[in-house]
Amino acid sequence: MKKKVLSVLIVFMMCLGLAGCGGGSNSASDDISGKVSLNGSTSMEKFVNALSEGIKEKYPNLQLEAQFTGSGAGLEAVASKTTDIGDSSRSLTDEEKEKGIEENIVAIDGIATITNKSNKVTNLTKDQLAKIYTGQITNWKDLGGQDEAIVVIGREAGSGTRGAFEELLGIEEQCQYAQELNETGAVLAKVAKTSGSIGYVSLDVLDDTVSPLQLDGVEPSEKTVKDGSYALQRPFVMATNGKISEQSKQVQAVFDFINSDDGQKIIEKVGLVTPNK
Template identity: 40%
Template sequence: MLKSLKKVTALLLAGAMVLVLAGCSSGTTQSATTGEINGGGSTSVQKIIDAVGSEYTALNPDIKFTYSGTGSSDGIKGAISGTYSFGCSSRDLKTEEKTNLTEMIFAYDGIAIIVNPENTVSGLTKIQLAEIYTGEITNWSEVGGKDAPIVVVSREDGSGTRTATEELVGFTEQLKGSATIKEGNGNVQTTVAVNPNAIGYVSLTFVNKTVKALDVDGVKATVDNVLNKTYALSRPFVAVYDATKVDDATLAFLNFLMSKDGQKIVTKNGGITVL
């Protein structure tokens, strides 16, 4: 009889504990593990954000996550207007864009100057780059290459990569009018990959065997050289949101992005971590 009573008591206590844990779980995590997260902005960060989003939704299957690569300016505008629950920029925000936005640097990146692998030029100075992109230098022979016209490939207005490149290189004149304009890092990469005379610029994460990254001012475009600040063309990756509009699910995702696990994903996808 006494043994039976003890058994019943133990079962009741175990059941009560399960109910308590279930209640605590649903009460403390529901807002962060359910909902819809809609981000957008820089194409340079898309590999990273998509990978982090994929892992986050695997851990939280009731979360719906989307990210649209529409350019840094659009990401910032979307975060301001509420079109996006968070935006991403691959450049520093301008003064007029900072209104009501919280900024979070989650990675750093280098901007690689790329040419076709057949190009014999191995490096350029920032001055030469500026003169190529503004039309003062028009032939590869002027910078040690073969006698061939330089096909300049640039990014669209509003691109964070374009803004950052122009600022870091130090353009003092407008982009040459005959430049080929491509949207997104991937389109620049493929355009340069098929044209032996082309030059373009992309995030380091988009450099592969189909293109060749040039040294800038004698320094190679590598993660180590971005970290030690010897490579001139480097920039932050920034997530932005309006604290008056952001929801718990988005904040939980951004916290995950900044966690050790999130930063490991940043590294795996070519970003330079902030931790």
């Protein structure tokens, strides 16, 4: 009889440790509740939305509230502590880091150069691409294409994609845009319907409405970004005001999820490359 009582007691104690037997679960995931605010890059919208869905499964009571107003605006919001996480599709400047903003690289993205599908040019060198955007090459016939003026499309000042694109080509403050648009999707749509146009977008939003250009003979793809052969690539940063360890448990939970196997699968699923892998 004593042995039976002892066994029941042990089972009862184990149940307490597991937050109940046969009842609802009070796992560590359930303990994380509240909201985490994000603000920044429109290029990261697809990734952030997928991340939000994944976190909802892991932490049912944790909600991500995201705004997509551009990398610069997101980083300013982090610096002023009006948002928890600033999404930036470029590296942080020294000046931004001096404000106490921590650069947390969560993924690597390629910047695809795109043309209207009627364009016959399929490959450019980095030098040719730079000359297109600085107005030194203005007609597709000079690149082996049709006799048609090049319509140069880009992002607005303050865009992380624009900043990274110009920096990678060494053409900062030199570009001559026919039109500057404030969203990745808008660039994609404009190039899709404008004959002779060229633009640049995040690799993960590429679709069959436009034609991606090879750069120095290399296709923009997850594989070529990962192996380093595709030159136009940049980090996706989720910046915080101070180190991750100094943030709220809700914000730390977001980064814990990103670094988990499930989080890494989401990065790959949306066409990005996991850092250092």
